[in-house]
Amino acid sequence: MKLTLKVWRQNGPKEKGKIATYQVDDISEDMSFLEMMDVLNNELIEKGEDPVAFDHDCREGICGACSMFINGEAHGPGRGITTCQLHMRSFNDGDTIYIEPWRAAAFPIIKDLVVNRSAFDRIIQSGGFISVNTSGNTLDANAIPIPKSDADAAFDAATCIGCGACVATCKNSSAMLFTSAKISQLSLLPQGKPEAKERVVNMVKQMDLEGFGNCTNTGACAVECPKGISLENVARMNREFLLASTTKS
Amino acid sequence: MALDEKIPEGPLEQKWTKHKNNIRLVNPANKRLIDVIVIGTGLAGGSASASLAEMGYNVKAFCFQDSPRRAHSIAAQGGINAAKNYQNDGDSVYRLFYDTIKGGDYRSREANVYRLAEVSTNIIDQCVAQGVPFARDYGGLLDNRSFGGVQVSRTFYAKGQTGQQLLLGAYSAMSRQISKGKIEMFSRHEMLDMVIVDGKARGIITRNLVTGEIDRHSAHAVVLCSGGYGNVFYLSTNAMGSNATAAWKAHKRGAYMANPCYTQIHPTCIPVSGDYQSKLTLMSESLRNDGRIWVPKTKEHAKAVQAGELKPTAIKEEDRDYYLERRYPSFGNLVPRDVASRAAKERCDAGYGVNKTGNAVFLDFSSAIVRYGKVEANTKGLDSNDEALVQKLGKDVVAAKYGNLFQMYEKITDDNPYETPMKIFPAVHYTMGGLWVDYNLMTTVPGCFACGEANFSDHGANRLGASALMQGLADGYFVLPYTVGDFLASDIRTGPISTDSPEFEAAEKEVKERLSAFVNNPGTKPVDHYHRQLGKIMWEYCGMAREGEGLKKAIVMIQELREDFYKNVRVPGKEDEFNPELEKASRVADFLELGELMCKDALDRNESCGGHFREEMQTEEGEALRDDKNYRYVSAWEWFENPTDAKLHAIELTFDNVELKTRSYK
Ligand SMILES: Cc1cc2nc3c(=O)[nH]c(=O)nc-3n(C[C@H](O)[C@H](O)[C@H](O)COP(=O)(O)OP(=O)(O)OC[C@H]3O[C@@H](n4cnc5c(N)ncnc54)[C@H](O)[C@@H]3O)c2cc1C
Numbered sequence: 052m053k054l055t056l057k058v059w060r061q062n063g064p065k066e067k068g069k070i071a072t073y074q075v076d077d078i079s080e081d082m083s084f085l086e087m088m089d090v091l092n093n094e095l096i097e098k099g100e101d102p103v104a105f106d107h108d109c110r111e112g113i114c115g116a117c118s119m120f121i122n123g124e125a126h127g128p129g130r131g132i133t134t135c136q137l138h139m140r141s142f143n144d145g146d147t148i149y150i151e152p153w154r155a156a157a158f159p160i161i162k163d164l165v166v167n168r169s170a171f172d173r174i175i176q177s178g179g180f181i182s183v184n185t186s187g188n189t190l191d192a193n194a195i196p197i198p199k200s201d202a203d204a205a206f207d208a209a210t211c212i213g214c215g216a217c218v219a220t221c222k223n224s225s226a227m228l229f230t231s232a233k234i235s236q237l238s239l240l241p242q243g244k245p246e247a248k249e250r251v252v253n254m255v256k257q258m259d260l261e262g263f264g265n266c267t268n269t270g271a272c273a274v275e276c277p278k279g280i281s282l283e284n285v286a287r288m289n290r291e292f293l294l295a296s297t298t299k300s
Numbered sequence: 301m302a303l304d305e306k307i308p309e310g311p312l313e314q315k316w317t318k319h320k321n322n323i324r325l326v327n328p329a330n331k332r333l334i335d336v337i338v339i340g341t342g343l344a345g346g347s348a349s350a351s352l353a354e355m356g357y358n359v360k361a362f363c364f365q366d367s368p369r370r371a372h373s374i375a376a377q378g379g380i381n382a383a384k385n386y387q388n389d390g391d392s393v394y395r396l397f398y399d400t401i402k403g404g405d406y407r408s409r410e411a412n413v414y415r416l417a418e419v420s421t422n423i424i425d426q427c428v429a430q431g432v433p434f435a436r437d438y439g440g441l442l443d444n445r446s447f448g449g450v451q452v453s454r455t456f457y458a459k460g461q462t463g464q465q466l467l468l469g470a471y472s473a474m475s476r477q478i479s480k481g482k483i484e485m486f487s488r489h490e491m492l493d494m495v496i497v498d499g500k501a502r503g504i505i506t507r508n509l510v511t512g513e514i515d516r517h518s519a520h521a522v523v524l525c526s527g528g529y530g531n532v533f534y535l536s537t538n539a540m541g542s543n544a545t546a547a548w549k550a551h552k553r554g555a556y557m558a559n560p561c562y563t564q565i566h567p568t569c570i571p572v573s574g575d576y577q578s579k580l581t582l583m584s585e586s587l588r589n590d591g592r593i594w595v596p597k598t599k600e601h602a603k604a605v606q607a608g609e610l611k612p613t614a615i616k617e618e619d620r621d622y623y624l625e626r627r628y629p630s631f632g633n634l635v636p637r638d639v640a641s642r643a644a645k646e647r648c649d650a651g652y653g654v655n656k657t658g659n660a661v662f663l664d665f666s667s668a669i670v671r672y673g674k675v676e677a678n679t680k681g682l683d684s685n686d687e688a689l690v691q692k693l694g695k696d697v698v699a700a701k702y703g704n705l706f707q708m709y710e711k712i713t714d715d716n717p718y719e720t721p722m723k724i725f726p727a728v729h730y731t732m733g734g735l736w737v738d739y740n741l742m743t744t745v746p747g748c749f750a751c752g753e754a755n756f757s758d759h760g761a762n763r764l765g766a767s768a769l770m771q772g773l774a775d776g777y778f779v780l781p782y783t784v785g786d787f788l789a790s791d792i793r794t795g796p797i798s799t800d801s802p803e804f805e806a807a808e809k810e811v812k813e814r815l816s817a818f819v820n821n822p823g824t825k826p827v828d829h830y831h832r833q834l835g836k837i838m839w840e841y842c843g844m845a846r847e848g849e850g851l852k853k854a855i856v857m858i859q860e861l862r863e864d865f866y867k868n869v870r871v872p873g874k875e876d877e878f879n880p881e882l883e884k885a886s887r888v889a890d891f892l893e894l895g896e897l898m899c900k901d902a903l904d905r906n907e908s909c910g911g912h913f914r915e916e917m918q919t920e921e922g923e924a925l926r927d928d929k930n931y932r933y934v935s936a937w938e939w940f941e942n943p944t945d946a947k948l949h950a951i952e953l954t955f956d957n958v959e960l961k962t963r964s965y966k
């Protein structure tokens with residue numbers, strides 16, 4: 052198929068960006084979206100132009116690196132997939148496709164479609180862990196049975212890939228879905244309980260410091276989340292935050 | 301130079317404990333005076349950084365991704381082995397040790413493998429304490445599954461995302477140390493050289509991938525956890541960025557490269573669909589429990605399938621060749637990875653492949669669907685002769701077992717595997733070879749260590765499923781943090797290492813010159829062009845089957861390609877900016893050297909073992925023929941000027957605890 056691509060080009064964080072238009076021909080339906088971008092880039096290189104920068108690594112939906120806002124949707128059309136899992140058969144010959152970066156004050160643009168998501172790392176550093184030493188001299192793994200339902204719920208929350216689609220989708224650029232997923236995972240497990248109060252307070256504080264917006268319960272984040280992280284996590288985090296703030300001191 | 305493997309004396313079971321008791325220690329106050337660089341934040345690097353920092357060393361950690369959490373380990377699916385014997389099925393440290401040695405086709409070091417099996421149980425305890433949500437049974441205890449090549453259930457898992465959960469565990473332990481200031485994290489930084497001062501690894505040269513700045517970093521030791529080099533084949537199941545550069549630069553600075561030709565080709569991956577293909581996707585080994593592998597019996601049928609004129613479902617049972625069941629009646633579809641891969645290649649080479657490229661075989665679930673459907677109908681008291689009902693019930697069972705894999709397959713291929721067989725083909729997956737290390741995980745360069753997939757130590761010529769995750773975490777959490785002390789104990793009075801020395805100066809200059817040569821090259825062809833060409837040569841001549849004349853030819857082809865690359869590659873942009881093409885160029889330059897060494901190593905090893913199959917060395921039935929008399933050694937290669945001049949050091953393997961046998965799966 053033949054496509055028209057409208058791609059956000061921006062040379063650096065402080066430079067002005069603009070939409071550039073490119074044509075690509077000979078795109079096969081079996082290509083992934085990123086392979087289509089590879090075709091574009093190799094053509095640009097051969098023409099002596101600057102290829103489009105974008106983040107990617109695993110190309111199978113698990114590392115969370117890829118991050119394109121395609122036709123107004125984080126990770127493009129389709130549910131439960133990342134940009135790298137999107138295939139060209141979701142588009143038609145002759146389509147025009149808009150490709151933009153994640154947009155959020157807390158995710159400054161580095162170049163073109165590449166943004167800086169290190170704010171997420173700092174949120175985890177503020178408390179997204181269990182304070183146990185790595186000596187291996189801990190309890191036997193089966194010493195504390197964990198109800199299957201809790202273990203499964205913790206796992207579901209833990210599948211967040213840290214891509215930032217939730218932030219990019221939210222009109223307030225809120226990071227509640229991401230932050231609550233980690234808080235839920237750890238507070239659902241007995242090992243995470245002792246630090247639960249401090250954790251929620253510290254992580255929420257860091258989230259605010261990074262400049263992420265508030266949550267107005269629209270739920271768009273959960274719709275676009277490639278891993279189906281549920282809004283229940285946000286509710287759990289709010290409950291825990293309230294509890295921690297009222298019972299502290 | 302005779303290499304000292306530093307294997308402790310004494311009985312196998314006591315070596316590690318004794319070694320830990322005898323090893324030199326650095327006291328806590330002195331650890332604060334010592335800096336350690338860790339390259340990589342995968343399972344090996346993430347766990348090593350966290351543990352070293354916790355012990356008190358000052359750690360500087362590096363990764364090329366934007367966050368340590370995105371290291372390639374995140375993609376591991378199936379599980380992690382540990383000799384917990386929770387299932388009470390007779391598992392033990394010895395059994396895990398034995399399975400691993402045998403699985404590696406008797407080409408790994410006994411002492412290392414035993415230690416790996418020994419510390420495996422701690423890994424699971426550690427991870428659970430960190431909040432890793434492993435799968436559990438209804439009683440709330442940890443669940444296990446079985447993997448290929450073994451007869452017990454010792455694999456711990458978290459659905460199809462075990463690597464993700466383990467890595468996030470290591471990442472959280474790292475994050476804790478970062479927040480304490482004990483780890484300084486450098487994301488989007490790539491190591492481009494290692495610096496040797498007075499014969500010791502004392503630092504690295506990095507490029508900041510955002511700004512292009514070249515920096516010097518010094519330390520008392522450098523730990524390489526930079527992963528495997530499967531991407532030398534261009535197409536593999538590895539992440540796009542996985543590369544050999546860190547290990548290769550260390551090699552060029554004196555670290556020997558061991559068994560580079562040992563690569564693992566995984567039998568069940570989604571086949572290549574076109575020239576634009578950028579990577580291959582794994583379909584978990586677990587599918588072979590229920591899927592039957594076949595190709596058409598006649599070439600006419602195969603041709604018609606390839607042309608899209610005949611549907612697989614229209615081919616009658618008697619016209620199908622279930623070649624694994626035919627050749628290996630006792631193991632059938634569950635033969636080990638190397639055997640299954642070669643058999644698929646053999647059928648496709650003979651013209652029986654089943655997609656338009658002729659490079660695919662069927663993985664068929666229709667018998668399993670009927671089998672499960674009948675059992676379900678019978679247990680529910682329904683009519684097991686009602687075909688539609690049986691189909692429906694059977695599909696439900698298969699969906700419950702493999703639903704997410706089937707979905708992933710459908711997303712990529714647009715084919716529904718419940719209705720028509722999957723098409724699969726082998727793909728490069730893992731590299732057993734890597735930097736040579738002694739028992740302390742130190743390379744031949746004093747102060748330079750290697751852990752995880754980057755070293756060669758534990759898997760011999762073939763790795764068993766679910767053992768790479770185990771090795772990465774064993775090295776990082778439990779082995780290296782002790783053994784590094786043996787080297788660092790003499791450094792407590794050294795003080796900070798200056799980066800102003802002529803050695804740093806020279807290394808930085810070399811890096812800068814290399815990069816500017818790329819961006820100023822008046823070439824025309826993109827980096828990908830060369831990477832693809834290299835991949836084709838490697839796959840053709842140094843892939844699933846290798847043969848002397850072919851390897852010689854490949855060496856010449858790679859040399860020519862390398863020359864062409866330096867003449868004609870085009871790298872757009874500048875050095876001092878965000879420039880992914882420049883990153884790729886510098887990685888492919890190293891692959892172009894490594895590829896030649898791999899062929900050289902494969903040529904030297906005139907035997908077939910594990911993942912290394914020399915066509916000249918096979919039995920009459922086409923099985924691998926090992927030559928223990930002449931090749932029971934580790935090939936450690938020393939660098940001289942270029943890969944062509946690499947010098948072989950053959951390090952004999954001794955087996956005091958297991959008897960060498962021929963693997964048979966008939
Ligand atoms: C699809 C797939 C599924 C798998 N499933 C399983 C499984 O179920 N069970 C199992 O046991 N094994 C599995 N494996 C194998 C296993 O995942 C890997 O062997 C293992 O994760 C490697 O870990 P590592 O820490 O050694 O390296 P990696 O995870 O590859 O990490 C390498 C790190 O080094 C960094 N790095 C590399 N070069 C540089 C440089 N020059 N400068 C700075 N940083 C650098 C990277 O940024 C990264 O952080 C699977 C592999 C694949 C591809």
Ligand code: SF4
Nearest residue numbers: 211212214215217276
């Ligand atoms: S919550 Fe979902 S959208 Fe947000 S970072 Fe995690 S996986 Fe991405």
Ligand code: FES
Nearest residue numbers: 108110115117135
């Ligand atoms: S590239 Fe890893 S999730 Fe898309």
